[in-house]
Amino acid sequence: MWREIEPDERQEVEVEGYKVVTYSYGSGDDVVFCLNGGPGLPCDYLRDSHSCLIDHGYRVVAFDQLGTGASDRPTDPALWTITRYVEEVETVRQALGLGKVHLVGQSWGGWLSIEYALTYPDALRTLTLENTAADIPHLVRELERLREALGAETVAMMQRHEAEGTLDHPEYQAAITVLNYRHVCRLSEWPAPVQRSLGDWNMGPYETIQGPNEFLYTGNLKDWNRIPDMHRITVPVLITVGQHDELTPACAAKMKHALPDAELKVFPNSSHMPFFEEPEAFYPVLVDFLKRRGGG
Structure with missing residues (x-):
């Protein structure tokens, strides 16, 4: 079960002239390497929800991606690409000697992680894809479906503000808040690690890569689709998704069908963070997968 744990080691890694800060828990060669969401979020929420894997004999490593948390925060938008972040992940893995x-x-x-697995397949033992998607155009259609549940009048209001660029209007923000509590985290009180990450959000990488909010994709990944290439990922894959996830079970199923060796688990009472929303159900699934398929 998750709990907030102080890292055993905090280390700085140089990535193309910038400082990236890493956090390591536990010891040994069986390493769980965590890549958190955002983009633009510090790793607190994923680090604190997965560091408890040390209880099962794993070393857990996370890092604040460039532009976030304790890492350097340059402002050049040319840095905010998935390709550059893949190379950052590999630089950190090699610098820390993670194998x-x-x-x-x-x-x-x-x-x-999908992009990394396709670029550096020999670096992986297993791959766990939590609350994610591999086809952004398909995801956008799914998000439209979730938005439609707010009602035609609300959708029309949102579309008007998006067309006019008035996304800070209170009525638009109110609709986004409802969607967030339905599809990002369904807990009435969001856990402290989530609040810390969200409270230190760098919108530069987020808006450049994704867009202005969780339900509007306008960034440089809006046309990204790796479904045709996922057959090349041959390591065992675990896919986890919440029934109410903004990155929906349909997105998860599309990945499963594209992968040669994948397992899929849907958590019925969760949205985007089953590790916080349904921890009693989530952790046994993850630990069982790692033990069964990890080759260790």
Whole structure:
């Protein structure tokens, strides 16, 4: 079960002249390497929800991606590409001497993990894709479906503000808040690690890569689709998704069908963060997968 744990080691890694800060828990060669969502979020929420894997004999490593948390925060938008972040992940893995890893990617970190797995297949033991998607145009259609549940009048209002660029209007923000509590985290009180990450959000990478909010994709990944290439990912894959997830079970199923060796688990009472929303159900699934398929 998750709990907030102080890292055993905090280390800085140089990535193309910038400082990236890493956090390591536990010891040993069986490494769970976590790539958090955002983009633009510090790793607190994923680090604190997965560091408890040390209880099962794993070393857990996470890092604040460039532009987030304690890492450097340059402002050049040319840095905010999935290709550059893939190379950052590889630089961190090599600098820390992690060897082959159990890669865990959540949300944007899942997109990054898919791209990384296709670029550096020999670096992985297993791949866990949490609350993510591999086909952004398909995801956008799913998000439209979730938005439609707010009602035609609300959808029309949202579309008007999006067309006029008035996304900060209170009525638009109210609709986004409802969607967030339905499809991002369904807990009435969001856990402290989530609040810390959200409270230190760098919108530069987020808007450049994704868009202005969780339900509007206008960034440089809006046409990204790796479904045709996922047959090349041959390591065992675990896909986890919440029934009410913004990155929906349909997105998860599309990935499963494209992968040669994948398992899929849907958590019925969760949205985008089953590790916080249904921890009693989530952790046994993840630990069982790692033990069964990890080759260790």
